[in-house]
Amino acid sequence: MAKNSVTLIVPILNEEKSLPLFFERLDPALAEIKKSHKSVRFTLLFVDDGSTDASALIVQKAKLKQAKIQMINLTRNFGKENALFAGLNHCTTDAAIPMDVDLQDPPEVIDQMITEWRAGTDIVDAKRASRSEDSFFQRFTAAGFYRVFNIFSERPMPENVGDFRLFDREVVTALQQIGDKKRFNKEIFSWIGFKTTQIEFARPARAAGASRHSFWRLWNMALDGIFSASTIPLRFWSYIGFLIALFTFLYLIFVILYTLAFGRLVPGYSSTIVAVLFFGGLNLLSVGIMGEYIGRIYAEVRNRPNYLIKSTYGMGED
Numbered sequence: 001m002a003k004n005s006v007t008l009i010v011p012i013l014n015e016e017k018s019l020p021l022f023f024e025r026l027d028p029a030l031a032e033i034k035k036s037h038k039s040v041r042f043t044l045l046f047v048d049d050g051s052t053d054a055s056a057l058i059v060q061k062a063k064l065k066q067a068k069i070q071m072i073n074l075t076r077n078f079g080k081e082n083a084l085f086a087g088l089n090h091c092t093t094d095a096a097i098p099m100d101v102d103l104q105d106p107p108e109v110i111d112q113m114i115t116e117w118r119a120g121t122d123i124v125d126a127k128r129a130s131r132s133e134d135s136f137f138q139r140f141t142a143a144g145f146y147r148v149f150n151i152f153s154e155r156p157m158p159e160n161v162g163d164f165r166l167f168d169r170e171v172v173t174a175l176q177q178i179g180d181k182k183r184f185n186k187e188i189f190s191w192i193g194f195k196t197t198q199i200e201f202a203r204p205a206r207a208a209g210a211s212r213h214s215f216w217r218l219w220n221m222a223l224d225g226i227f228s229a230s231t232i233p234l235r236f237w238s239y240i241g242f243l244i245a246l247f248t249f250l251y252l253i254f255v256i257l258y259t260l261a262f263g264r265l266v267p268g269y270s271s272t273i274v275a276v277l278f279f280g281g282l283n284l285l286s287v288g289i290m291g292e293y294i295g296r297i298y299a300e301v302r303n304r305p306n307y308l309i310k311s312t313y314g315m316g317e318d
């Protein structure tokens with residue numbers, strides 16, 4: 001298999017501030033990489049995820065010496081997970097590297113990725129060497145997420161590895177076959193298998209603009225991740241149910257014996273209300289968890305596409 005052409009897949013949502021900085025840094029970085037990897041050719045595939053600012057225009061006007069520029073314009077914002085899927089589906093090169101436009105995934109790291117790839121690995125994970133640039137809260141929640149995820153998932157997810165990875169052609173083809181309607185790429189990336197190598201890099205803060213991933217969005221992504229990786233939360237309720245049934249049975253025997261020995265029990269308001277509230281809460285929680293899966297089943301059954309394309313640029317068909 002040839003290992004020459006590489007597509008950088010870059011989803012963008014209203015990034016007019018970051019794009020000029022990205023181009024400025026990328027071109028010399030790619031020139032440097034081509035010095036050590038002579039035959040490598042780069043394609044830059046932007047996925048415009050429903051930007052309402054000048055992002056698409058900036059991309060069309062850009063001229064890079066080191067890379068061919070392509071763009072897919074989605075009809076609206078479908079979220080980064082789906083935007084990345086769109087990019088992977090249109091990737092025709094020997095390898096693909098998803099990366100962020102805000103320079104949090106430094107283009108210089110690509111050099112080492114290509115070295116590992118050419119040495120014979122299928123996936124190169126770029127792992128954040130530290131999370132020191134994150135707040136305490138972000139580090140705490142990230143660590144908690146990986147811990148919970150890895151309890152539930154049949155395949156553990158490497159910690160502190162984002163979407164910044166190199167995928168060999170074979171891997172890209174595999175990823176194109178996975179059409180989950182509620183996508184959580186990181187889970188898919190660890191599920192597919194393949195020979196994986198990890199390299200480390202320091203992840204800087206965003207170059208310009210602000211992160212789109214609010215706490216609420218990350219929380220929803222975390223739930224998507226866990227519920228798409230595992231059905232253990234459903235099974236969990238069988239055990240709870242069994243324990244409660246057992247406990248209730250023992251209590252029943254106790255009540256019968258007590259009544260036989262000491263006569264009828266009248267005071268019982270607090271134990272009754274506690275039981276009602278407790279089981280009400282448990283019921284709602286278990287229904288909620290079932291709802292998560294029913295929601296996913298609904299999305300799969302409707303079988304709507306993950307994204308819709310309005311137009312393309314630089315891809316031959318436009």
Ligand code: UDP
Pocket residue numbers: 010011012013014015049077078079080083099100101102104206210211212213
């Ligand atoms: N992005 C996107 N669609 C979205 C949200 C983000 O295409 O709905 C892009 C964004 O333009 C950037 C990348 O995904 O290139 C990472 O986004 P961001 O920096 O906001 O996320 P963070 O790095 O904080 O996780």
Ligand code: MG
Pocket residue numbers: 100102104206211
């Ligand atoms: Mg970012």
